[in-house]
Amino acid sequence: MPPPSLAPPSVRPARDALLRWFARHARDFPWRHDRTPYRVLVAEAMLQQTRAETVVPYFERWMRALPDLHALARAGPDTVLRLWEGLGYYRRAHALRRAAQEVVHERGGRFPDQEAELRTLPGVGPYTAAAVAAFAFGRAAIAIDGNVRRVGARLLADPAPRDADLRAHLAPLLPARAPGRTTEALIELGATVCRPTSPRCDLCPLASVCSGRMYGRPEAFPAAGRRSPPRTRRRYAALHLNGDRLWLIRRPEGGLLAGLWGPPQQEEPPPGRFLPEVAHRYSHFALRLTPVVATPGAPPPPPPDGGDGAWCDPATVAELPLSTVDRKVVALARDAGLLTVLPSRP
DNA sequence: AAGCCGGGGTG
DNA sequence: CACCCAGGCTT
Numbered sequence: 418m419p420p421p422s423l424a425p426p427s428v429r430p431a432r433d434a435l436l437r438w439f440a441r442h443a444r445d446f447p448w449r450h451d452r453t454p455y456r457v458l459v460a461e462a463m464l465q466q467t468r469a470e471t472v473v474p475y476f477e478r479w480m481r482a483l484p485d486l487h488a489l490a491r492a493g494p495d496t497v498l499r500l501w502e503g504l505g506y507y508r509r510a511h512a513l514r515r516a517a518q519e520v521v522h523e524r525g526g527r528f529p530d531q532e533a534e535l536r537t538l539p540g541v542g543p544y545t546a547a548a549v550a551a552f553a554f555g556r557a558a559i560a561i562d563g564n565v566r567r568v569g570a571r572l573l574a575d576p577a578p579r580d581a582d583l584r585a586h587l588a589p590l591l592p593a594r595a596p597g598r599t600t601e602a603l604i605e606l607g608a609t610v611c612r613p614t615s616p617r618c619d620l621c622p623l624a625s626v627c628s629g630r631m632y633g634r635p636e637a638f639p640a641a642g643r644r645s646p647p648r649t650r651r652r653y654a655a656l657h658l659n660g661d662r663l664w665l666i667r668r669p670e671g672g673l674l675a676g677l678w679g680p681p682q683q684e685e686p687p688p689g690r691f692l693p694e695v696a697h698r699y700s701h702f703a704l705r706l707t708p709v710v711a712t713p714g715a716p717p718p719p720p721p722d723g724g725d726g727a728w729c730d731p732a733t734v735a736e737l738p739l740s741t742v743d744r745k746v747v748a749l750a751r752d753a754g755l756l757t758v759l760p761s762r763p
Numbered sequence: 764a765a766g767c768c769g770g771g772g773t774g
Numbered sequence: 775c776a777c778c779c780a781g782g783c784t785t
Contacts, residue, residue: 448780460780461780461781462781463780464779464780464781465779465780465781465782466768466769466770466778466779466780466781466782467769467770467771467779467780467781468771468772468778468779468780469779469780470772471770471771471772471779472780503769503770503771504769504770505768505769505770505771506768506769506770506781506782507768507769508768508782508783509768509781509782512782512783539782539783540781540782540783541782542781542782542783543781543782544780544781544782545780545781545782548780560780562779562780562781563778563779563780563781564779564780565780600780601780604780605780607780608779608780613777613778613779614773614774614777614778615774641777644776644777645765645766672767672768673767673768673769674768674769675768697769697770698769698770699768699769699770700767700768700769700770701766701767701768740769740770741769741770741771742769764785765784765785766783766784766785767782767783767784767785768781768782768783770779771778771779772777772778772779773776773777773778774775774776774777
């Protein structure tokens with residue numbers, strides 16, 4: 418039996434309450450101004466699996482450096498990665514650059530304005546396609562992200578709702594004008610009120626139509642998924658120095674930290690002087706990395722698969738895109754007196 | 764369907 | 775520690 422939450426008699430008040438709540442409580446993010454397709458696409462790419470507050474400074478810096486689609490299409494991979502450095506999931510940055518090149522060079526600069534077309538761009542999946550269609554082009558689409566899924570699961574009291582069920586249930590909330598506001602409002606609601614833990618049902622404009630709340634346990638929905646236990650990897654970062662130049666390699670495409678530079682890593686301890694271990698937790702494994710200062714004159718390992726490798730002076734180290742862990746390693750090397758200049762982020 | 768892909772905030 | 779975040783891609 419379908420839940421009564423959004424049956425015809427209550428759908429209009431619920432929709433009005435949701436949109437009124439959003440008009441009053443929406444946070445002010447830079448991507449909510451000047452919603453061009455380019456700005457929306459960049460924002461949605463950065464926001465994938467990343468908290469909105471984290472994205473703000475990255476988005477503003479990106480827009481200053483690459484203000485439009487053509488600027489991005491012309492930019493090199495290191496420029497893009499440097500602007501992305503610290504956001505993680507670096508495939509997003511490569512895909513965003515390829516998407517810009519595709520629109521500029523294969524679509525004559527005409528941005529796709531429908532979900533199905535958008536979906537063909539690299540890095541654009543079901544959520545982002547719907548979000549760009551709704552936010553930038555005013556399409557009546559509901560983009561389902563983690564927030565919308567949680568809000569919908571609680572409204573339905575369904576521990577694992579299918580996307581089609583969520584769309585069918587939430588579609589009545591779409592207003593005739595500015596339908597993109599509905600997705601925005603549901604996302605905002607999920608982020609600030611219908612939170613994963615300790616939801617604030619007392620502040621929720623949809624509380625009166627929420628089955629999860631009626632059953633008394635809104636936080637039980639959606640049900641938590643199974644997680645594989647994290648594994649620990651021990652590795653060694655080889656610091657090869659030539660004067661104050663440091664040997665860095667570029668990581669190959671497709672894998673971890675794709676396209677980023679860093680000291681070469683290996684599983685066996687190399688000869689040399691050990692520096693303090695750096696611990697870092699990734700989403701699916703834990704890394705214990707020990708930097709080792711290689712014996713002076715020892716030949717550095719060649720770059721992987723014919724990729725790039727270079728002797729980098731401190732200024733270059735500061736400019737190339739490095740992962741957070743490798744920044745820590747370089748900082749250790751600096752503190753040990755091996756490098757002269759502080760590598761800093763832009 | 765499940766694994767891979769970063770980093771950080773929060774309880 | 776745990777979970778999760780304006781997900782997408784690959785197998």
